[in-house]
Amino acid sequence: xxxxxARHEIPLCEGGAxxxxxxxxxxLAPIGxxxxxxxxxxxxxxxxxxxxxxxxxxxxxYSVTVDGDGHITYMGESNTxxxxxxxxxxxxxDYAELIRSLSALxxxxxxxxxxxxxxxxxxxxHSHFMIxxxxxxxxxxxxxxxxxxxxxxxxxxxxxxxxxxxxxxSLSTDRWTSYxxxxxxYLAGMSEPKE
Numbered sequence: 357x358x359x360x361x362a363r364h365e366i367p368l369c370e371g372g373a374x375x376x377x378x379x380x381x382x383x384l385a386p387i388g389x390x391x392x393x394x395x396x397x398x399x400x401x402x403x404x405x406x407x408x409x410x411x412x413x414x415x416x417x418y419s420v421t422v423d424g425d426g427h428i429t430y431m432g433e434s435n436t437x438x439x440x441x442x443x444x445x446x447x448x449x450d451y452a453e454l455i456r457s458l459s460a461l462x463x464x465x466x467x468x469x470x471x472x473x474x475x476x477x478x479x480x481x482h483s484h485f486m487i488x489x490x491x492x493x494x495x496x497x498x499x500x501x502x503x504x505x506x507x508x509x510x511x512x513x514x515x516x517x518x519x520x521x522x523x524x525x526s527l528s529t530d531r532w533t534s535y536x537x538x539x540x541x542y543l544a545g546m547s548e549p550k551e
Contacts, residue, residue: 402433402491407525410434412481420523426451430532438532446527447510454526455491457519463492464516468509469501479503485520 403423410417410433430442446454456525467473469484482503490498500516524530 404454404458404490404523405488406520406527406529407486408520409484409486411483415483418529418533420527421530422527423444424450426466428527430527430529432532436532437534442532444528444531450526454523455489456520457522458487458489459491459494460515461487461489461496461498461519464496464498464512466497467499468504468513468516469499470504471506474506474509475504476506478505481504485517487516487523492545494502 403421405419405421407419408416414435416435418431419433419434420428420430422428426446426448428444428446430438431443432442434441465473469475470478478501480503482501484501486497486498486499488498498516500513500520502513502517504513524533
């Protein structure tokens with residue numbers, strides 16, 4: 357298991373669901389605590405996490421979380437325009453809409469990674485992502501291997517990929533993930549994180 361993946365594993369409580377502030381701590385810990393950042397405020401409101409893992413090519417590897425107060429925490433690991441921790445805030449109405457759109461997450465199985473999950477074929481050089489949601493009505497985390505192919509799971513993987521894109525779009529992660537192949541690094545206006 358890669359160091360990035362190991363740092364971003366989210367432990368599950370009994371029954372596969374995490375509860376309350378413990379869930380949010382588990383979501384935020386890999387981002388800030390592992391890199392010496394100041395501990396974020398913990399809330400009891402809904403929380404969302406999206407983690408994208410590296411592939412054997414230039415796939416961006418990063419995680420982004422948003423807590424119940426709309427505080428966004430991004431952690432760029434590799435192949436992104438911004439490496440390290442970045443923070444922002446999402447508008448309350450936009451956040452409420454994002455939470456509503458993610459309510460469908462509970463209808464999917466927990467994993468799309470192995471033969472037992474419905475993958476008839478698996479391409480090991482593809483990226484993976486994980487979406488986690490904690491709210492008053494849902495505690496769910498879904499892991500997707502984009503190299504998983506199978507008739508039974510293809511529609512789910514496509515829908516989950518759209519949900520991941522919805523998170524990225526709603527949280528404007530492209531401000532951090534955009535990477536210039538022409539300059540080989542940070543885009544105009546971006547700078548390396550200060551230590």
